[in-house]
Structure formats: structure tokens, C-alpha cells
Amino acid sequence: MAKKNIEWDKLGFGYMKTDKRFVSNFKDGKWDDGVMTGEDMITMSECAGVLQYSQSVFEGMKAYETVDGRTVIFRPDLNADRMYDSALRLEMPPFPKDKFVEAVCSVVKENIDWVPPYGSGATLYIRPYMFGSNPVIGVKPADEYQFRIFATPVGPYFKGGAKPIVIKVSDFDRAAPNGTGHIKAGLNYAMSLHAIVKAHEEGFSENMYLDAATRTKVEETGGANFIFITKDNKLVTPKSKSILPSITRRSIMTVAKDYLGMEVEEREVYFDEVKDFAECGLCGTAAVISPVGKINDHGKEIAFPSGMDEMGPTTKKLYDTLTGIQMGRIEAPEGWLKVIE
């Protein structure tokens, strides 16, 4: 076993072709056993369902090397559950959950030399995805699907420490009340691209989306859930049927309760109360937590007391505890780390 010769700390968040990926096909009503392959190119019909009507779902998770040299994956069973739910919502045949976890582990094992070393700040990002692969021209679900998992090393999300970001309240909607906001589907991202490009042009890092029906409640950003810390140190996180159930956010809720002894509230959060919170953060696999310093609401600024220089103190504790668990420095709750043997 020899790690690849990569400048791990200089890696960005980009794709790099690694040695092996998993591929399984669904045909004649069933999934085949799947294979591990070196082939990274896909050949399919010009009329494939995914190319016409965007029938595709995906997942994202990370593998890490821990302080004691083990390679672990963070809670892949929850990604298996979520992809199962995503597939059902788009009328796709869900990939069996136990086989999902098994295949994720095999992909990490087969690319073990690509798992960045402990302390580099880099991680191995794992991307499972599934799409309709046979020709579909009349609007209906495909009959054949491909499920794939590749892995690619990604650099530390924050180079030189996590700096608070400035975000804006978006005038676009991310998800309809009874739509697809709660599943991890490519279509939710395609329609958010215009809004994020506009926000970036205006100098903001992310969009805060409000609920589409009333535009009074906080939902999420394009790819991360919100957490807020109250002035009396409670963790508050929005509850809504149209936000994606982030595994990072759910893990942070457990960390807050069981490791830091905090009170945790998952409830509707009105935009009007946001100005009263002490800290704000965005959570997702990529960054774990990005601290938010300011929210711009049509020119009116909400500046959190935690400021623009560093993470708020409670956000920092949550971040340090969760990353400590992921890297094996702090004991993990039962079942959180899947060890690659």
C-alpha cells in the first residue's frame, strides 16, 4: 500500500479520475451483481431517460484516514436510506441498502491509495448516483438504470481556516411545498444554477432560500442546511418537508445534545427571528460547517455577533467535536464510522 503522490493540501474540490469505480445495471426488472471497473467513460443511447427528462439521483459522502491509521466512512447507511427514498420519489428502482453500503466500502478499498493521509485536511469524496439509461421519448420512467459509485480525493474545504461568508436572501425558490426539495436529485441543482451564478456576480457566497408558499420561513441554501445558535446557546434548525435531510445537520444535532449538553430545537424558523440569533452556519458533507457572518436581505444586513473574522464559539465547538469524531480523535457514537477492513 502506497499513497498516491499528490500534494494533498493543495487539492481543490474537483474531480480526479481514480483507479476503480462500481457499476451495476438494472434490466428486466432486477439489479445485476455489479462490477468494479477501471473504465470511467459511459456509452449510452442518445435518447437515454436521464438525457431527456433528467431522471437521476445522487449521494455524497466522505472517507477519511483517522488519527490511528484506520480508513473510515462516515455514516454510509444514512446515505443508503436517503438514496433509496430519492429513487422512489423519481419512480426509479431503489438500489438495495445493504448492497449500497457494501459497494461504497469496496470502492474505498479499491482506491485506498487515494484516501488522503490523516492531518492533510483532504478527504476522499464518494459519489454514488443512478440514472435512467434506456431510450425514453414519451414522458415516463425509464425501464433500465445504471447505478455507479466513483471516488475522488478533495482538498480541505477551508484553506487557512474557516472564514465566515456573506449570503443573500434569494428571490428565487428552491423547492415547492410538495415538490422534490427533500430528495437528492440533480434536477434540484440544475434549477439552482441561475440563482447561484447571480448571487456570485453580486458578491455573495450562497443563497438563503425561503419557503416558496409564504416566503416567511427559512429553508436552506442550494446545498446545505442551516443551523442557528440562540443567545442562550440553544441549537435551532429549520424543519420543513421541502428541505434535504442533511446527514451532517442530523449528526450536529446529536453532537449538540449528547456531547455538548445543548438544547436542540428542530422547528419552523421564521426569517423575522433570524436577526436575534447569535451564530449561523451552513452544514453539509463538503464543508461540515461554513460559518455565516452576514445575511443580506434586499440591501438590509443582518450581522451576527460572531462577526466576520472567525466561527462563532458554539459553531466552533460543534465543528471541532464532529470533525474530531470523524477523524477518530473523539469517540464516535455507535455505528457512525464504517471501518474499511
Ligand SMILES: *Cc1c(COP(=O)(O)O)cnc(C)c1O
Ligand atoms: C446534500 C445536500 C445537503 C447536505 O447534506 P449532507 O448529507 O450533510 O451532505 C443539504 N442540502 C442539499 C440541498 C443537499 O443536496
